[in-house]
Amino acid sequence: MASAAQNLRSLHPIMEALLRLLRNPSGAIGLFLIILVTLAAIFAPFIAPYDPIALNAPNRLQGPSEIHLVGTDQYGRDTFSRIIYGGRTSLSVAFSSVLLATLVGCFLGMLAGFYRGWLDVVIMRFTDILLSFPVILLAIALLAFLGSGFNSLVIAIAAVYTGPFTRVARAAILSIREDLFVEASRALGSSDARTLFLTLLPNALAPLIIEITLRLAYAILIEAGLSFLGLGTPPPAPSWGQMIAENRRFLVLSPWATIAPGLAIMVIVLGFNLLGDGLRDALDPRLKV
Amino acid sequence: MIFYFLRQVFLAIPALLGVLIITFLLMRAVPGDVVTQLVGLEGNVTAERMDEMRRMFGLDLPIHQQFTQWFGAALQGDLGSSLRTNRPILQDLALRFPVTLELTILSLIVALLIAIPLGVLAALHRGKFLDSLISSFALLGLSIPGFFLGILLILLFSLRLGLLPPAGYVPLQESVVENLRHMILPSVSLGLVLSAAITRIVRSSMLEILGRDYVRTARAKGLAEQTVTYRHALRNALIPVITVIGLQFGALLGGSIIIEQVFSLPGVGRFALEGINLRDYPVVQGAVIVIAASFIAVNLLVDLIYSLIDPRIRYG
Numbered sequence: 001m002a003s004a005a006q007n008l009r010s011l012h013p014i015m016e017a018l019l020r021l022l023r024n025p026s027g028a029i030g031l032f033l034i035i036l037v038t039l040a041a042i043f044a045p046f047i048a049p050y051d052p053i054a055l056n057a058p059n060r061l062q063g064p065s066e067i068h069l070v071g072t073d074q075y076g077r078d079t080f081s082r083i084i085y086g087g088r089t090s091l092s093v094a095f096s097s098v099l100l101a102t103l104v105g106c107f108l109g110m111l112a113g114f115y116r117g118w119l120d121v122v123i124m125r126f127t128d129i130l131l132s133f134p135v136i137l138l139a140i141a142l143l144a145f146l147g148s149g150f151n152s153l154v155i156a157i158a159a160v161y162t163g164p165f166t167r168v169a170r171a172a173i174l175s176i177r178e179d180l181f182v183e184a185s186r187a188l189g190s191s192d193a194r195t196l197f198l199t200l201l202p203n204a205l206a207p208l209i210i211e212i213t214l215r216l217a218y219a220i221l222i223e224a225g226l227s228f229l230g231l232g233t234p235p236p237a238p239s240w241g242q243m244i245a246e247n248r249r250f251l252v253l254s255p256w257a258t259i260a261p262g263l264a265i266m267v268i269v270l271g272f273n274l275l276g277d278g279l280r281d282a283l284d285p286r287l288k289v
Numbered sequence: 290m291i292f293y294f295l296r297q298v299f300l301a302i303p304a305l306l307g308v309l310i311i312t313f314l315l316m317r318a319v320p321g322d323v324v325t326q327l328v329g330l331e332g333n334v335t336a337e338r339m340d341e342m343r344r345m346f347g348l349d350l351p352i353h354q355q356f357t358q359w360f361g362a363a364l365q366g367d368l369g370s371s372l373r374t375n376r377p378i379l380q381d382l383a384l385r386f387p388v389t390l391e392l393t394i395l396s397l398i399v400a401l402l403i404a405i406p407l408g409v410l411a412a413l414h415r416g417k418f419l420d421s422l423i424s425s426f427a428l429l430g431l432s433i434p435g436f437f438l439g440i441l442l443i444l445l446f447s448l449r450l451g452l453l454p455p456a457g458y459v460p461l462q463e464s465v466v467e468n469l470r471h472m473i474l475p476s477v478s479l480g481l482v483l484s485a486a487i488t489r490i491v492r493s494s495m496l497e498i499l500g501r502d503y504v505r506t507a508r509a510k511g512l513a514e515q516t517v518t519y520r521h522a523l524r525n526a527l528i529p530v531i532t533v534i535g536l537q538f539g540a541l542l543g544g545s546i547i548i549e550q551v552f553s554l555p556g557v558g559r560f561a562l563e564g565i566n567l568r569d570y571p572v573v574q575g576a577v578i579v580i581a582a583s584f585i586a587v588n589l590l591v592d593l594i595y596s597l598i599d600p601r602i603r604y605g
Binding site: 125126128129131132133134135136137140141142144145217221224225228229241244248251252255258259262265266269270273274277 | 303304305307308311312315316428429431432433434436437440441443444448539540542543544546547550558561562565566568573577580581584585
């Protein structure tokens, strides 16, 4: 049977996209960096050689050595251990806020693109207004309102990144809503919800997945920025932006305490950016230049 | 054409109004007000005295009255006074806006000076070593936080080499040289990060244009490769770059908030940040108006530049 042989050779589209992603150098390296940092954050207690918040006054402001890989900070805390634990803060804030922004933004964008009319106008006007604030200023104002802490940080970052998801989801739905398969689904008597979530959404996923990856990079950067301004998760639990702000005063004496957390931010953001590039090539060959 | 711009300006009004109302509500929804923040600084003050202060600031009025009062005054060019220092907001903004404006303009110049040549070079050497090198640079630039880059630059150029001041600001009127010396590191920190995004746009847009028919025609009629690249391709490739500048301007203003903090520059961003921390409502409202209005103005300007460089775009 010829068709059975063909079926064997043609993989599920998701597997095929994954294979294409792994064959793409940017995608593979990006995925590797992300998995590396995520694993380090998850298994922090097993990897970090020291307690990230244990004070050790006699050991303060040491340079890199065999005992302390990248030295210690002003309280004698091991910088390497703090970076490993800081990854937990950055990654969990970034993943949670982008998840929240994706859910809310996609829902609004899909409604706007599907129903058009006044709903579209209201949602997009509101999105335009949200997007005419500089991201960081809006996040700071929201944090002043919500108070500091993990949840506030997640909500503030999610709020500023809902707008872009609304736009991407709306555009994706608009580009396919008049296609034949959508009409077919309607002709078969599907409800609006069924058409929207089971027919339209799966076909609009590619741009959304790319957007999610790139927003994760931004979310890490903005979390670092807010922590740097002292608006992140409260000390003594470490976060990378906060470590840079704290150790900056000893820049001359022990530069590594400031440089190392900055490099950590760069590695994970680079990972997401590379993965985003790789995904764009793998999922949407039309966008490739 | 003029009609088009009047229409765009008119359309921008609801967005600006929306920004104002959101800021207004958000600031008042924040726990604590300026009185509690000020009293927190001074120590024991009676509840009566605090209520008296609120009456003085007009904070005892219902919120819609506070808004119409403030908005009516703002329409007449009066943004009120800081609740903390009692200085008129306009006076402070007049001092601080030029700092932020200078920072954003210099950063944009730095970004374009780096991004356009690099983007063109990468496109012309597509797939070769130079292209990979430039693309890697762009990717690194997209991945570094501006404030971290700023600190690295301070470490190298101020603390190690002693070439440039690590922080602070000197007004242009006082000394142009000193002003620029203080602005170099902040604008490079902000500009380098921005240049990464623009380099990628220039490269891809240049590649697309180089494949167009009219570029082939230009080559076929025997024009020098340089003329083709710069006259025919680059001019057209820059159009999307201008859109990106418009879109990135918000990020630039946002980035300047953190960079102003890193380099202790007295700009609008720091002004807003101080206002938010002290619940100094008029300060925050004033700063947000300026930031949102300049964002909208830049996007209008982008529209204008469009029609100048691309005659195909005609507004009805």
